[in-house]
Amino acid sequence: MKKLEAHLECVRCHKTYDLSKVRYNCDCGGILDLVRDLSEVDGGELKALWDSRWGLKRGATSSGVWRYKELIFDLPDDQIVTRQEGNTRLYDAGKAGVYAGLRHFQLKHEGENPTGSFKDRGMTCGTTAARFYGAKTVACASTGNTSASMASYAAVSGLSSVIFIPEGKIAYGKLAQALAFGGKTLQIRGNFDDAMALVQQVCHELNIYLLNSINPFRIEGQKAIGFEVLQQLDWQVPDWFVIPGGNLGNNTALSKGMKELYDLGIIDKIPRIAVIQAAGSAPLYKMWKNHTPYEAVKNPETIATAIKIGNPVSWEKSLRGLEWCNGVVESVTEQEIMDAKAMVDAAGIGAEPASCCSVAGAKKLVDAGVIDPEAHVVGILTGNVLKDPDAVIGYHKDELFDHYGIRGTYANKPQVIDATVDAVKAALGR
């Protein structure tokens, strides 16, 4: 297969740049996409190549990202930084499907990636790009998962990493990962949006390579979530994808990837995408629902700390993606997130709170008549259940009301009993 040359293109003014220099923004301020000319590509040949790599046991293209490297970042295998990410399972939603009112509901579990979230798909590509550009240090702002992933991939590839997190506002599992993997962790007095603004300034001034999803290589890697779902479905296209939205890189990647497959003739329709935001952190939802200009949310709030983001960097790309796929945006309350999570967890699948916006949102859209109960829907679970144990325990002990107004509707309360058989019998109702 002939290598597809890529360049950067501004989403706002369409000015192009070659890849010789690191760039995240256009001169006009717009953010950049990695673009390839697909007009000469034989989609059938590409699909056959990707299918031939399915199930490979070793080597870079056994990764669920680099299997598709022609449309991700086409480098020789020995230049690729990988932890064999991807290859995550696509589950039947079970109880969570019944809860959402859907007969054909599947959940793609991105929490099964090496560091427990979808970020690994973007990070394998981002750190490969960091090495491509000769960077020594990488940095990110994070609500937790990006930093866990970046710290790991930086350690694997011999780069140092600097992490900017909002102090006290990220889940413990994620903070633990950042520290364990050796990321220099700076806790900012402020929220994620403050950290995001700061890290961009710092990377510019100190010549550090930025690994948030404003980096177009991150988006390319995350496209592989959608590619892999379609390959798992033998290239049958679901009617809908439902995906949580925070900094809005992931839905951007999903829609970009689907559009590319459609342009290549690999799929014959673009699935619709529903982006789900937490009601207290929902700038895209507000804009989309009210047809108003973009406005950041000043003090974003939600128990789903991964998506506690008021000023997402990829909102423009998100809107473009919604147009491509006839998408919708929905918002869900704190109670809806945690009840949906209880269902995902009780189905034996499990995921962190932000992930469960997919299920809460699917239910809401079915109830509203937007998604047909007979539709084939794929929800993306973005992070592992163990990332945020406090949220799980708080819900099941019904201790979240005072702070979040959340009741443990489906709580599985732990019980304290005496160490006697009689006490066990009483507890089991025998």
Ligand SMILES: Cc1ncc(COP(=O)(O)O)c(C=O)c1O
């Ligand atoms: C677990 C989890 N789910 C969802 C999201 C939202 O993804 P995005 O920022 O790409 O919209 C994030 C991060 O923002 C996350 O960590």
Ligand SMILES: N[C@@H](CCOP(=O)(O)O)C(=O)O
């Ligand atoms: N949830 C994210 C927020 C940053 O998102 P990114 O995709 O732009 O890196 C996180 O885990 O930090």
